[in-house]
Amino acid sequence: MQGLCCNRRCIQRSQNPILFPRALHARRFAGRSSPGFSGFNAGKPSGSPRSPKDKGPNSKATGPSGQPHQAPRDGSAKEVDNAETPPRTRFRIGPGKLIFFSIAAFLGYKVNTWRTNPARSVILNPRFFLPFILQSREKVSSTSVILNLLSLPKGQNTESVSEAWRTGVWSVQVIQPELQIARSYTPLPPIEGTEPEQVRLFVRQEPQGEVSTFLHKINRGTIVNLRGPRVEYEIPDDVDEILFLAGGTGIAPALQVAHTLFNHRIKSTEQGPELRVLWANRRREDSINGLDPFSSPRARGELIPKIRKLADEWQGELPSQPKETTEEGTAPSQHSQTRLVEEVETMKSRHGGKVIVDYFIDEEGSYITESLLRTYLSDIDQTANQDGTPRRKVILVSGPDGFVNYLAGPKTWQRGREIQGPLGGLLKKIDAQGWEIWKL
Numbered sequence: 001m002q003g004l005c006c007n008r009r010c011i012q013r014s015q016n017p018i019l020f021p022r023a024l025h026a027r028r029f030a031g032r033s034s035p036g037f038s039g040f041n042a043g044k045p046s047g048s049p050r051s052p053k054d055k056g057p058n059s060k061a062t063g064p065s066g067q068p069h070q071a072p073r074d075g076s077a078k079e080v081d082n083a084e085t086p087p088r089t090r091f092r093i094g095p096g097k098l099i100f101f102s103i104a105a106f107l108g109y110k111v112n113t114w115r116t117n118p119a120r121s122v123i124l125n126p127r128f129f130l131p132f133i134l135q136s137r138e139k140v141s142s143t144s145v146i147l148n149l150l151s152l153p154k155g156q157n158t159e160s161v162s163e164a165w166r167t168g169v170w171s172v173q174v175i176q177p178e179l180q181i182a183r184s185y186t187p188l189p190p191i192e193g194t195e196p197e198q199v200r201l202f203v204r205q206e207p208q209g210e211v212s213t214f215l216h217k218i219n220r221g222t223i224v225n226l227r228g229p230r231v232e233y234e235i236p237d238d239v240d241e242i243l244f245l246a247g248g249t250g251i252a253p254a255l256q257v258a259h260t261l262f263n264h265r266i267k268s269t270e271q272g273p274e275l276r277v278l279w280a281n282r283r284r285e286d287s288i289n290g291l292d293p294f295s296s297p298r299a300r301g302e303l304i305p306k307i308r309k310l311a312d313e314w315q316g317e318l319p320s321q322p323k324e325t326t327e328e329g330t331a332p333s334q335h336s337q338t339r340l341v342e343e344v345e346t347m348k349s350r351h352g353g354k355v356i357v358d359y360f361i362d363e364e365g366s367y368i369t370e371s372l373l374r375t376y377l378s379d380i381d382q383t384a385n386q387d388g389t390p391r392r393k394v395i396l397v398s399g400p401d402g403f404v405n406y407l408a409g410p411k412t413w414q415r416g417r418e419i420q421g422p423l424g425g426l427l428k429k430i431d432a433q434g435w436e437i438w439k440l
């Protein structure tokens, strides 16, 4: 063995010090041995001149018998017949080393267990994308689905998500793996029986939209990477009234508000603010069975006769079946409710009058109009609180850009960040005095 040196080429060069004067460098190291590696340098006492027979790592000095010499461990020049010498132990592990390695192995195991412990890692991180598996996909309408995603691995810490639910409206980002582009989506509140590591997204497919199309195409078992949570709006603790104007998928944050208020913050239905949601969709299929003729704007005389006729015709098309009556006394249509309308209706019935939802359908000419908004705002309790403080009232607007622009004016960009921008649209026109307005 040549001894410890910097590299193999250096060792080879050391065989010819005339051609390679730098080989001296290798030679200098050839006689040294580190105390921990005495086995590498056996037979060459530190600093002792090398035997002329020792020509390098590949050379084999032979003894009289023609067998290779075995260098003596004590560094003496005495030659030992290799054939009769028992094999030399290179590393001798004494009890001290054994204890040291055992402790090191134990600590390594402990560190690894700690690092890979699912409870130590979180299901969502605002800075990094983390994996979720697509468990199932429910079709809600021809353009929208609900995706059930489960965090991997199971058993991770869900505190950041619970905190987001207590705070208000929040979103996650989904990344399209091939294009590496990310889009925001608003998780739906958990339903009974679902696991805390589950995230449910309501996604409408945009024509030629990159991420929404990706989410509509993927199969069960596909890994979807999410980043978050990102809080979009913190619901004030002292809010008394919320008017939520939702367009299409904008219903998801409205459901979040209801979940935060009535499942996390307020324990009794007598307490807590009123939540009114006006949910506008382009097509009826998006909110089948959601048009409640007795609590919607029709009841307030807002619906023009033409719309009423359209609605009646639609009801007439339905196959005749025994009519059921809901708790609110309305006769539901025979179309099955979409999953989302079902969730909205459950939310309404659970929170005994604190949550009101009215449905609007563009293709039937039922819109959120200026006069309708005025009616809603004047309808809402204007009286001060019992302690004399004015009621805190908030309008939240959520939906596609066109919807938000129409009602509250566009959001704007400042230094690469989207900000609220000045109030515009219908809400500016009607001068909603005393209302805080937030565009989501």
Ligand SMILES: Cc1cc2nc3c(=O)[nH]c(=O)nc-3n(C[C@H](O)[C@H](O)[C@H](O)COP(=O)(O)OP(=O)(O)OC[C@H]3O[C@@H](n4cnc5c(N)ncnc54)[C@H](O)[C@@H]3O)c2cc1C
Pocket: 171, 183, 184, 185, 186, 187, 201, 202, 203, 204, 205, 206, 207, 208, 209, 210, 211, 212, 213, 232, 249, 252, 440
């Ligand atoms: C906080 C927040 C929460 C959200 N929550 C939800 C939610 O819960 N559910 C939901 O469905 N959406 C939600 N969105 C919207 C969502 O983030 C995406 O904007 C939406 O899914 C469309 O993304 P995409 O990549 O599919 O479409 P994109 O590829 O961004 O395209 C958007 C539209 O622009 C058009 N377009 C794209 N490129 C061009 C081009 N070169 N020329 C002309 N037109 C073009 C496309 O046809 C498409 O109609 C949310 C948005 C935000 C900001």
